[in-house]
Amino acid sequence: MASATAKPKPFVLHASTLARAHTYLAFAAFLSALVVGCALHYKKIVKNGVAGYPQEWFPSVSATIGDWYPERNIFQILIAINAGPRFALVALQYYLHRTPTSSIPGFLFLVGILRTLSCGGWVFITSSDDHDVHDVLMISYIVLNLPWMFGSLALTPVQHAASRRRRLWTSVSFFLSLLPMVYFFVQHKVHRIPGAYTRYSFFEWGLIFLDIVYDSSAELDFEAADLKITVGNLVGGSADTDKIADRSLIQEAPSTTETVIPSLDATVEKAQQTNGAEHLPAKVTPRPLYTRVRRTVSFLSDIYLSYIYWSVYTSLAPTLFYFSVWELGIAGHELALLSTLSPVLLGIPPFASWAYTREGRTILHGLWALIGLGAYASRSPLVRLVLVAFANAAAAVGSAVEWFVVADGEVGYRAFVTGLGFLVSSLSKHANHSNNPVWPIVNERSGGWNKTGIVLAILALLEFASRPDTTPPRSPPAPQKTAQISPPSTHWLPASLALGGLIFSLHSLLSDPTTLIAWAWTGYPLSGPVPALHGSLTHVAQAFGLALAAFLASSPHTSGALTHPLYLALGAASGYVMYAYKDWVGYAGGLGVAVFLMSIIPAVWARAREAAMAAGGGVGRTAAMAWLVACLFDVASTFTVAYAFVPGGEYFRERTDLVLLAQFACIALAFRWPRLNASVHPLMSTLPRRMHVPIQYTLALLTTISLLVTLYRVPKTTPQPHRSGSRIVRAGIWTVHFGIDNEGRDSQRLMRDLIRDMELDVVGLLETDLHRVVFGNRDLSRVMAEELGFYVDIGPGPNQHTWGAFPIINSTHHLLPSPDGELAPAIEAYLDMFGTAVKVIVAHNGQEETPLDRELQSTELARIMSSSYPDPLIFLGYVVTKPHARRPAPYEIMVTDGKVHDIDEEDIDRWCEYIFYRGLYRTSYARVSRGIVTDTELQIGQFVVPKPGTSVAGDSRDARYMRSWKEEMPEDHVGIFSPNVIPT
Incomplete structure (x- = not known):
């Protein structure tokens, strides 16, 4: 009974059993579809719109799971069965991580639900059903993985080491795999390269398996928490x-x-x-929604103000260099750099007391933000420079207050906001053709978004002014009147040197994502990264560096790892690889430098703040010295090109290695050395824990935007000549004065317009190596490559100490002999012109102040040209000589020894730009002046390329100078200028 x-x-059902079932069912669904599909429909599922077997030999996920019976049905049945465990997984993770004081677990629960629904959408609506819906849902799934993966990682308890470790490596691998996957997709979709889709498929399947493995880490969490149903x-x-x-x-x-x-x-x-939280009472009053929203708005406002700060600071050098271009030497306006030394004013007690107040900080923010952004409205380059210099003076004072005079708990927060603002600044350039959209050197006609930037700045300033002052900055302690000497760990000078070195390193190497690619560039055929396509990798590395700092700051046991000398050695080794190697190896070193520099921002900033406060009111002194170090590095890095107009430049020429070594030597002073600052405590732990997740979300969002910008900006069509049927090539040479027009603004779009109107097929642009601080780290090829369709070669990189030349394909880079003066670059390229290989040379010789340089450079160019005689050749170059000048002047050396013809030897009104040629029919020649762009002209030559296997007949002077009325010429040969006759 x-x-x-x-x-x-x-x-009793163990929660870990549900997680295990989810993993097994997910793997079973995809692997069964793959096995059955390959067994029954192998050649059908590997075929795509470009090629089939054997060029394509591995199927994509979409073709495997969505195109054929029965694999499609097997897959969908198993996925449908897996829906229950998947939703349970999301709910149980929310249950495990929820707390009464945080809304983050609830947000992740919503993300998890949306992520699951979008997953169901793209697996049940295949590309063959509705391609657009399938792609939108798949992209939504990948985007939702950002907050899901990084949010779950942030909420994973430190004690759950196994699940934390699995989530970390799978999430990093997942997002790194997106980069090659996107690359091969572009190769398949845009360039239509057979076999590219197979390589794409490997990474696509890799994402599937990494995603499943990531979710399987929940099983470890559930086991550790002994969670049961x-x-x-x-x-x-x-x-x-x-x-x-x-x-x-x-x-x-x-x-x-x-x-x-x-x-x-x-x-x-x-x-x-x-999770490290204290036991909470049963009833906790939730934080009002308004407080959480206001905190988020304040965080975004701080990032935007940091972005404006970096924008104003990085605009100073290109604004003042306009005058150096026109003076061809030191013009005196370079003293505007010293405006950043304004923190010395903080040594005046009344001024310092005002600057530390909320009112003073707000006014300083308003001065540098509104004046720095509003400077664009002036048409006078001098007025813009004065306004930008004043804005930088206010910004330097304001930044010293924001960085150093803050409450102890906010030091890490300010450092991370500074790093995030810098990353946003670099991203804005990537999205805007290598120009910061709020710089004063751009306006609405040259790609500027100045008015939008000002409106957003006003909103951010209003938020800052009305923000509850919960942790107001405090004044530094008064100087000690005793003779007590500060311990070495708190001395202000090493901290200032480290901060100045880091500011310059960030500015010179990472303010544009393509600068590191320019350091590694070797030309065509491609064997390394391409600026427009792979610049996002730099942003990924920068974000990873900040994420690494935030991750290590979460534990007192790891927060000091990034100030250990071994980590400095790792960063220095990456710098050596970046400097000494090319192509992917050199760029990999550059990415290592990017991770290193961004990851030490919190430590270096906190070290400088500690030293400034311990020095007894030394905030102004510490900040001013840091900016002085940055200014000195600006000058030294500019002089490495040793152009002949600058006194003292010869001492720095070709010594980028020493400048780079000095940068790392300064940064090294912030690390923990036994006799210098061994007592420095782990400073990164001052980052408030509540900010870890928002910072991770922001980094994930910024890297995603960077990748999407790359996809949007990649040219969708293959470059084509204007007159392919007539075998006509129109080539031009133009010295563009570093992309600065006569009003001191960026000239990319003006250059584009003229090149488009002239219908140029090949163009050499001189004085265009702008990956330097003084030029704003820009890339003048971005607009033309995207909108006109050009293959681009940016020439020798900035680490080779030359101003560079621009865009050709199949290239070899040269540094011409320059024992005395300005270093001279050249590009030697073979172009496939309608089946005929034509050598094209673009070069920039030295100036008239150094006749020996010009003679040696001309001799080397003549050797390069004659080495391929009698093959077709076009020379487009800057040669400082008069027409028909005898030796040792360059003209006779290059024409006679180079075995080439002058395009118009009767034109005696030339000085610098020349076009030489051989093996082609010259049909037209013109010199076009466009004064609003530069004070130089665009020279154009039009040629007819002989058919493959034939050569030019009738190469006498009389034949070359025969002329014809344009009315007698075929329409393809008649352009904006009158042509010569075409020999039959």
Whole structure:
């Protein structure tokens, strides 16, 4: 009878079992589809719109799971079965991580639901059903993975080492795999390269498996928390239910089923303790929604103000260099750099007391933001320079206050906001053709978004001014009057040197994502990264560096790792690889430098702040010295090109290695050295814990935007000549004065317009190596490559100490002999012109102040040209000589020894730009002046390329100078200028 009255025991289901079932079902669904598809429809599922087997030999995920019976049906059945465990997984993770004081777990729960629904969308709506819907849902799934993966990682308790480690490596691998996958997709979709889709498919399948492995880490969490689901009596029973209710929460399910989760309060308490939180009372009043929203708005406002700060600072050098271009030497305007030394004013007690107040900080923010952004409205380059210099003076004072004079708990926060603002500044250039859209050197006609930037700045300033002052900055302690000497760990000078070195390093190497690519560039055929396509990798590295700093700051055991000398050695080794190697190896070193520099921002900033405060009111002194170091590096790095107009330049020429070594030597002073600052404590731990997740979200969002910008900006068409049927090539040479027009603004679009109107097929642009601080780290090829369709070669990189030349394909780079003066670059390229290989040379010789340089350079160019005689050749160059000048002047050396013809030897009104040629029919020649762009002209030559296997007939002077009326010429040969006759 006892057995008749006994109640059945509740059914206990371990949460880890659900997670394991999800993993097995997901793997089974995809692998079964792959195996069955390859067995039954192999050649059909590897075929795509470009090629089939054998060029394509591995199927994509979409073709495997969506195109054929029965693999499609097997897959969808298993995925449908897996829906239950997947939703349960999301709910249980929310249950495990939820706390009464945070809304982050709830946000992740919503993300998890949307992520699951979008996953169901793209697996059940295949590309063959509706390609657009399938792609939108797949992209949505990938985007939702950003907050899901990084948010789950941030909420994973430190004690759960195994799951934390699995989430870290799988999430990093997942997003790194996106980069080659996107690259091969572009190769397949845009360039239509057979086999590219197979390589794309490997990474696509890799993302699937990494995603499943990431979600499998929940099993480890559930096991560590001993999370169980108890299902009570299916029939019911008040007695047993009451007993269970005494120790657990009962949730009523539909019908008579009761779902019981035992010891819920104990489980929550255990999870909170695991996350490092203290035990909370049973009833906690939730934080008002307004407070959370206001905190988020304040965070975004701080990032935007940091972005404006970096924008104003990086605009100073290109604004003042306009005058150096026109003076061809030091013009005196370079003294505007010293405006950043304004923090010395903080040594005046009344001024310092005002600057530390909320009113003073707000006014300083308004001065540098509104004046620095509003400077664009002036048409006078001098007025713009004065306004930008004043804005930088205010910005330097304001930044010193924001960085150093803050409450102890906000030091890390300010450092990370500074790093995020810098990353946004670099991203804005990537999205705007290598120009910061709020710089004063751009306006609405040259790609500027100045008015939008000002409006957003006003909103950010209003938010800053009205923000609750919960942790106001405090004034530095008064200087000690005793003779006590500060300990070495708090001395201000090493900290200032380190901060100045880091500011310059960030500015010179990372303010544009393509600068590191320019350091590694070797030309065509491509064997390394391409600026427009791979610049996002730099942003990924920068974001990873900041994320690494935030991740290590989460634990007191790891927060000092980034100030250890071994980490400095790792960064220095990356710098050596970046300097000494080319192509992917050199760029990999550059990415290492990017991670290193961004990851030490919090430590270096905190070190400088500690030194400034301990020095007894030394905030102004510390900040001013840091900016002086940055100014000196600006000058030294500019002089490495040793152009002949600058006194003292010869001492720095070709010594980029020493400048780079000095940068790292300065940064090294912030690290923990036994006799210098061994007592420095781990400063990164001052980052408030509540900011870890927002920072991770922001970094994930910024890297995603960078990748999407790359996809949007990649040219969608293959470059084509204007007159392919007539075998006509129009080539031009133009000295563009570093992309600065006569009003001191960026000239990319003006250059584009003229090149488009002249219908040029090949153009050499001189004085265009702008990956330097003084030029704003720009790339003048971006607009033309995207909108006109050009293959681009940016020439020798900035680490080769030359101003560079621009865009050709199949190239070899040269540094011409320059023993005395300005270093001279050249590009030697073979172009496939309608099936005929034509050598094209673009070069920039030295100036008239150094006749020996010009003679040696001309001799080397003549050797390069004559080495391919009698093959067709076009020379487009800057040669400082008069027409028909005798030796040792360059003209006779190059024409006679180079075995080439002058395009028009009767034109004696030339000085610098020349076009030489051989093996082609010259049909037209013109010199076009466009005064609003530069004070130089665009020279153009039009040629007819002989058919493959033939050569030019009738190459005498009389034949070359025969002329014809344009009315007698075919329409293809008649352009904006009158042509010569075409020999038959």
